[in-house]
Amino acid sequence: MSIAPRKPPLQFALRLKRALGGKTGWNGLAAQIAFAAILAWIAYEIVANARTNLETQHIASGFGFLNYNAGFDVNQSLIAYNNSDTYWRVFFVGLLNTILVSVIGIVFATVIGFIVALCRLSPNWLLSRIGGIYVEIIRNLPVLFQILFWYLAVLAALPAPRQSISIFNTFFLNNRGLVVPQLVTEPGLYPFIAALAVGIVLALGLRRYARRALFQRGQMIRIWPYVLGCLVGLPLVSMLIFGAPLKFELPQLKGFNFAGGARIIPEFVALTVALSTYTAAFIAEIVRAGVMSVHRGQMEAGSSLGLSRAATLRLIVVPQAMRVIVPPLTSQYLNLTKNSSLAVAIGYPDLVSVFAGTAVSQTGQAIEIIAMTMGVYLLLSLTTSALMSVYGWRINRSMAA
Amino acid sequence: MNDLSASPFVRQDLVAERAAPATTTGFIGFLRMRLLNSPGNILLTTLGLLLAWYIVVPTIKFLLVDAVWTGSDRTACLAEKAGHGVGACWPYIEAKLTQLIYGFYPEAQRWRVNLTYGLGAALLLPLLMPRLPAKGLNSGLFFFAFPVVAFFLLHGGGIAGFGVSWTASLLQLFEQSIGGAGDLLVNLSKSSAIAPLPWALGKVLVLVGFLIHWLIFPLTGLRDQLQLSSVPVWGDFLVTAVIVSAVLFVLGGGMRSGRRALIASLLTFAGIAAGIKLMGLDRGGFPIVDTRLWGGLLVTLVIAITGIVASMPIGIALALGRRSSIPLIRIFSIAFIEFWRGVPLITVLFFATYMLPLFVPGNFAVDGLLRALIGVAIFTGAYMAEVIRGGLAAVARGQAEAASALGLSWWKTTSLIVLPQALRYVIPGIVNSFISLFKDTSLVSIVALFDLLGSLRASFSDPNWSTPTTAFTGFAFAGMIYFVFCFGMSRYSLFVENRLNAHRRH
Numbered sequence: 029m030s031i032a033p034r035k036p037p038l039q040f041a042l043r044l045k046r047a048l049g050g051k052t053g054w055n056g057l058a059a060q061i062a063f064a065a066i067l068a069w070i071a072y073e074i075v076a077n078a079r080t081n082l083e084t085q086h087i088a089s090g091f092g093f094l095n096y097n098a099g100f101d102v103n104q105s106l107i108a109y110n111n112s113d114t115y116w117r118v119f120f121v122g123l124l125n126t127i128l129v130s131v132i133g134i135v136f137a138t139v140i141g142f143i144v145a146l147c148r149l150s151p152n153w154l155l156s157r158i159g160g161i162y163v164e165i166i167r168n169l170p171v172l173f174q175i176l177f178w179y180l181a182v183l184a185a186l187p188a189p190r191q192s193i194s195i196f197n198t199f200f201l202n203n204r205g206l207v208v209p210q211l212v213t214e215p216g217l218y219p220f221i222a223a224l225a226v227g228i229v230l231a232l233g234l235r236r237y238a239r240r241a242l243f244q245r246g247q248m249i250r251i252w253p254y255v256l257g258c259l260v261g262l263p264l265v266s267m268l269i270f271g272a273p274l275k276f277e278l279p280q281l282k283g284f285n286f287a288g289g290a291r292i293i294p295e296f297v298a299l300t301v302a303l304s305t306y307t308a309a310f311i312a313e314i315v316r317a318g319v320m321s322v323h324r325g326q327m328e329a330g331s332s333l334g335l336s337r338a339a340t341l342r343l344i345v346v347p348q349a350m351r352v353i354v355p356p357l358t359s360q361y362l363n364l365t366k367n368s369s370l371a372v373a374i375g376y377p378d379l380v381s382v383f384a385g386t387a388v389s390q391t392g393q394a395i396e397i398i399a400m401t402m403g404v405y406l407l408l409s410l411t412t413s414a415l416m417s418v419y420g421w422r423i424n425r426s427m428a429a
Numbered sequence: 430m431n432d433l434s435a436s437p438f439v440r441q442d443l444v445a446e447r448a449a450p451a452t453t454t455g456f457i458g459f460l461r462m463r464l465l466n467s468p469g470n471i472l473l474t475t476l477g478l479l480l481a482w483y484i485v486v487p488t489i490k491f492l493l494v495d496a497v498w499t500g501s502d503r504t505a506c507l508a509e510k511a512g513h514g515v516g517a518c519w520p521y522i523e524a525k526l527t528q529l530i531y532g533f534y535p536e537a538q539r540w541r542v543n544l545t546y547g548l549g550a551a552l553l554l555p556l557l558m559p560r561l562p563a564k565g566l567n568s569g570l571f572f573f574a575f576p577v578v579a580f581f582l583l584h585g586g587g588i589a590g591f592g593v594s595w596t597a598s599l600l601q602l603f604e605q606s607i608g609g610a611g612d613l614l615v616n617l618s619k620s621s622a623i624a625p626l627p628w629a630l631g632k633v634l635v636l637v638g639f640l641i642h643w644l645i646f647p648l649t650g651l652r653d654q655l656q657l658s659s660v661p662v663w664g665d666f667l668v669t670a671v672i673v674s675a676v677l678f679v680l681g682g683g684m685r686s687g688r689r690a691l692i693a694s695l696l697t698f699a700g701i702a703a704g705i706k707l708m709g710l711d712r713g714g715f716p717i718v719d720t721r722l723w724g725g726l727l728v729t730l731v732i733a734i735t736g737i738v739a740s741m742p743i744g745i746a747l748a749l750g751r752r753s754s755i756p757l758i759r760i761f762s763i764a765f766i767e768f769w770r771g772v773p774l775i776t777v778l779f780f781a782t783y784m785l786p787l788f789v790p791g792n793f794a795v796d797g798l799l800r801a802l803i804g805v806a807i808f809t810g811a812y813m814a815e816v817i818r819g820g821l822a823a824v825a826r827g828q829a830e831a832a833s834a835l836g837l838s839w840w841k842t843t844s845l846i847v848l849p850q851a852l853r854y855v856i857p858g859i860v861n862s863f864i865s866l867f868k869d870t871s872l873v874s875i876v877a878l879f880d881l882l883g884s885l886r887a888s889f890s891d892p893n894w895s896t897p898t899t900a901f902t903g904f905a906f907a908g909m910i911y912f913v914f915c916f917g918m919s920r921y922s923l924f925v926e927n928r929l930n931a932h933r934r935h
Contacts, residue, residue, distance in 0.1 A: 052754050060757040067761070072610050074788045081787045152470050153463035154477040168915035169908055170868035172875075173882055177908075180889065181900040366773035373875050384779050394783035402772045402780070409771035 078395065085392070093391050094119070100386055102377045104293050115387055122379035123404065129299055129378060130365040136304035137364060141311025148316050159312065166309035172370050174306055179298035179374045189286060198278055200286065206297050209276040210290040216266070220273035223266035227258040234258070295376035299368065307364045311357060318353035319345075351423055355416055362412050366405060379404060491516040491898075492905060506896040517902040521894045529884050529907070532724015538585075541715060542727055545582045549575060549734065557921060559928060572738050578704060583723070583731070587714035588705075590652070590661055592669030597652040600645045608638030662711035670698040720798040724879035726910065728798070732805055732870040732880065737863050739806035744813025749843065751818055762814070769811035774869050777804045782876045801873045809866050816858040820851035854929070860922035864915050871911075881907055 048057045082089055094115045101111050106124040109117055147159030166174070184203060186193065192200040192207070200207040231254075238249045267273065279289025322345050330340030371378040372385050384401040388394050448454075452461055464474045495516030497506045504510050506518035522529075531539055552571040555561045581587075614631030655664045674694040681690030708714055723731070750762030769777065781804030786795050795803075824847050832842040852859075874883030885907045889900055 056755040059755050063755075063757055063761070069606070069610070073606060076609070076613070077790050078787045081791050084791060150473065151463065151466075152473045152477070153459070154474050154481070158477055158480060164916065165912070168864075168868075168912045168919065170871040170882070170911060172871045173868075173904070173908065173911060176882065176886065177904045180886070181904050184900065185897065369773040369775045370872070370875075372775060380773070380775055380779070384776060388779075388783060394779075395787065398776060398780050398784055402776050405773055405776065406768065406771040410767070413767075 087392050089393070089395065091396055093393050093396070096391075098387065098390070100390070102382055104296065104377055115383075115391070118387055119379070119383050119400070122377060122382040125376070125382075126365070126368055126371075126378040126380075129296060129303070129368050129371065129376070130361075133300050133303040133307065133364050133368065134361050136300065137307035137311055137360075140304060140308035142315055144308060144312035145315035145319070148312060149319060163309045163312055166306055167313075171302065171306045171367050172373055175299060175302040175370055175374060178302045179295065183294045183298055190281065192281070192286075198276075200279060200281075200289075203294065204291065205294045206292040207279045207286045207289045208292060209278050212275045212277050214272055214275055216270035217273040219266045219270040220263055223262040224259075227260075227262040230258040230262075231255040293376070295371070295374050298374060299371050299376050303364055303367055306367070307360055310360050310363075314353055314356045314360065315349075318349040321352045322348045354419065358412055358416055362409055365408060369405075491901065503892075503894050503896050503899075506894075506898060515896070515898055517905060518894070518896055518898050519902065521888075521896075521899055521902055522906050524894065525884075525888045525891075525903075528888060529725045529881060531727055532879055532884060533722040534718060534724070534727065535722065538716065538718055541582050541585075541718075545579050546730075548578065548582075549730075559925075572741065574700070574704075576735065576738055578708075579731075579734075581708050581710060581714055583718070583727075584720065585715035585717040587710040587712060588662060590656065591665035592673065593648065593655060593665050594652045594661075597645060597648040600641065601649060604638050604641040604645065607634055607641065611635035611638055660711070662705070666698075666702065666705070670695070674698070720796050723798065725884040726881050728873070728878055728880040728883075729867075729870045731798070732802060732873060733863070733867045735802050736805040736809045736866050736870070737859075739802070740809035740813045740862075740866075741859075743806065743810030744817050745848070747810065747814035748817040748821055751814065752821060766811045766814050769808055770815070774805075774808055774872055775875060777808045778872060778876045780804060797876075798878060801876060801878055805866070805870070805873075809862065812862050812865075813859070816855050816862055817851065819858060820853075820855035821847065823854045824850045857922045857926040857929070860918055860925065864918045864922075867914055867918070868911070881910065 045053045045057075048060075052059070078089075096115060097112050098115050098118045099111050102109055102118070102121055104125060105121045106128060107117075107121060109121050144159045144162055147155045148163070150156050150159075186201060186203040189200075189202045189204060192202040194200050198209050234251050234254055238251045241247045241249050277289060279286040326344050326348065327340055330344045331337070335343065368378055369380040372381040375381065379401060384398055388397050391397070449458075452458055465471050493516075495514055496519055497515055497517070498519050500506060500518075500520035503518075503521075505520055506515055508515050527536075527539075531542055534542055552567065552575055556564065556567050556571055561567075611631045611634030614627040614634060616631075618625070618628035618631060651668065652665075655661050655668065658664050674691055677694045678687040678691040681687035705711055747762050747766055750758045751766065753759050753762070778801060781800040782797070785800055785803060789795060828846050828850065829842055832846045837845070870880055871882040873880050874886065879887060885903045888894070889903060
């Protein structure tokens with residue numbers, strides 16, 4: 029006959045204490061109440077003062093103004109916009125411009141950053157020095173300084189359209205911006221896209237099949253010729269049948285300006301150049317640190333296993349370096365996106381410039397507009413950090429396995 | 430038997446090392462090993478040389494060879510006048526130098542700015558040298574006394590009262606606010622469906638306000654008496670000094686061990702009295718220079734120093750809050766930190782410029798510079814919190830546990846054991862955030878403050894100096910200033926880091 033262990037007494041008071049005050053108990057509860065009271069008092073003060081101040085300035089609070097006509101022009105817009113559109117549309121125009129400059133900046137920053145990192149890691153003394161000097165100079169100057177430098181000094185010093193600096197007679201750089209060939213869609217575009225999509229799906233399927241064959245039957249299948257055929261061959265066939273998908277319309281100098289082609293406004297050029305070179309300096313340091321964090325022995329172990337140098341890099345070094353590189357790299361991408369708000373200094377119509385700038389001065393709805401603008405950036409950075417935690421969690425899991 | 434010494438030749442000493450082959454040492458070896466060891470590397474070296482040639486030569490030519498060094502207006506810097514291609518236009522910098530450094534600060538008062546720079550340097554430099562003693566006193570002076578002195582030096586103006594008056598006025602404001610909230614709730618209950626709840630809450634608040642009113646009555650009465658006397662500032666100062674010293678004496682352990690605290694308090698008050706006397710704050714102080722006249726490097730440094738000084742306590746409080754075991758405080762700290770870290774500084778500055786004035790009572794006019802300072806302090810505080818949290822995490826658990834085992838309270842454990850170690854770990858991190866803060870001060874030029882970059886931009890529009898090279902000259906000059914500051918600080922951070930990691934080096 030077994031004796032049932034005696035149950036501990038039900039400690040209601042203790043549990044309540046835990047639930048209300050956390051580890052600190054009643055003291056914690058008292059602290060929380062006091063803290064909540066202070067917060068409530070501050071919130072009350074803010075609301076009460078804001079209400080009185082808005083009344084004296086005759087500003088009606090609320091988001092109704094978003095449906096009013098904006099009545100101002102924006103000099104670059106990805107969606108159709110004219111000055112009789114609403115503030116909602118202004119918001120989206122600004123948001124899209126922010127996204128545009130951020131995405132293009134991120135692409136360039138990554139490319140330049142990796143090149144500079146390779147220079148710094150190069151055994152060539154001169155190149156590593158040049159890379160080091162680039163990083164030191166760029167990192168130690170404010171980003172706004174660099175944006176203004178490109179905009180006020182470099183781009184303003186460029187010649188007028190007639191004396192444009194021509195690059196292969198397709199790109200023209202002048203003080204009114206950068207004139208580039210314009211892409212004109214042709215009827216062959218849709219078949220081309222369809223063929224490309226089919227090619228991608230087929231290639232992914234092939235890869236899946238090959239990996240399964242490798243892992244389950246130990247059979248190596250060489251798939252790259254077929255993948256290449258899917259990705260390049262299919263679109264080529266579609267181009268042969270339906271004609272070219274796109275046509276480049278080259279800019280031509282006519283009179284005092286260019287006809288044809290698309291003009292990229294100088295604000296955009298200055299902002300992209302400054303942001304991508306600035307962020308590239310930080311990315312270069314991150315990449316360098318990542319590559320140097322992989323122990324030398326890893327490379328040696330790889331070659332002693334008989335892997336080729338390329339295979340060692342691809343299968344051993346890069347995955348380990350990426351684990352170190354990716355989290356700070358994302359935070360640099362985020363920084364670039366946040367820094368793109370400096371567009372307001374040179375008048376590139378991004379979210380902050382047209383919405384938190386022009387719209388605030390026109391409507392006076394500072395609280396609503398700035399809260400919305402902050403909300404956009406906040407959403408972006410919280411999403412990024414959530415994705416990064418998932419990434420970190422997966423890395424940790426794969427490390428433990 | 431074999432006698433070795435008798436054999437014809439036995440080497441008695443080691444063979445000396447042969448010199449390395451001439452092709453691997455010295456300059457030649459360096460060239461061969463690091464620059465020209467393979468066709469690919471030769472190509473890269475050539476490319477690098479070309480790149481350096483096309484950047485370095487034009488830069489030197491622009492800054493020194495082709496530069497114009499003297500002149501009184503733009504004509505000196507035009508190619509027609511100089512007779513050759515014109516590089517940097519240094520007379521323009523000479524003409525604008527005062528504007529770039531002081532803004533429109535009145536010329537007769539500029540000694541005050543210089544004195545502040547000197548004081549700041551005299552306090553900061555010893556703080557940065559790990560060898561020098563008295564870090565506690567030094568940092569106390571730099572972080573607490575210097576900002577106050579700098580405010581009265583730069584801004585001017587005097588004080589009408591001291592501790593007693595300020596505390597009394599502050600508490601009175603609080604009491605009025607609480608009473609106002611109570612009245613509001615009572616009024617609200619008349620038109621609300623759930624009348625009893627706001628009514629009861631409102632009545633409680635009114636009661637609390639009433640209680641505070643009577644509790645602080647001695648203080649307000651004392652203030653009114655002091656204000657009526659002939660020397661309000663000194664009377665108030667004396668009363669404050671006596672009260673604070675007595676309280677510190679009692680808290681420090683009374684007759685048993687409070688003597689130290691008493692002496693420290695009295696010395697501090699003596700210092701404050703000397704400061705008040707020297708700057709004549711009781712008689713109105715220096716003439717007031719409105720912050721709209723400030724500009725150039727002055728504003729940049731004021732924002733950077735205020736930002737770092739104000740962000741330290743904010744950052745420490747938030748970092749401790751984030752590690753707190755009390756749920757509400759932890760959640761609040763996390764939300765606060767993540768919010769301000771998630772938005773760009775420029776929106777924070779817009780927030781401070783456009784929204785903050787709406788949040789304070791209408792009769793408080795918040796100065797433009799002060800708004801930017803508040804925004805910068807909150808923003809940097811959130812970043813600083815994460816830096817300091819890293820330091821707190823780096824302190825071994827055993828330290829706090831040992832302190833608890835000795836019977837120290839949470840406050841004592843934190844302030845005497847954990848924080849000093851944590852802060853020492855994060856000095857490089859703090860310097861790095863100071864570098865980014867220093868660079869970020871340039872953003873205030875967007876909200877209509879004239880810092881170094883803002884003054885520079887403003888000086889471009891001067892028609893007297895508009896030449897094709899003005900902008901390049903200006904950027905070259907300002908860039909050098911920014912670079913010297915930031916590069917110096919990053920080197921310092923490296924130095925501290927090496928010092929901290931000295932025990933880890935092999």
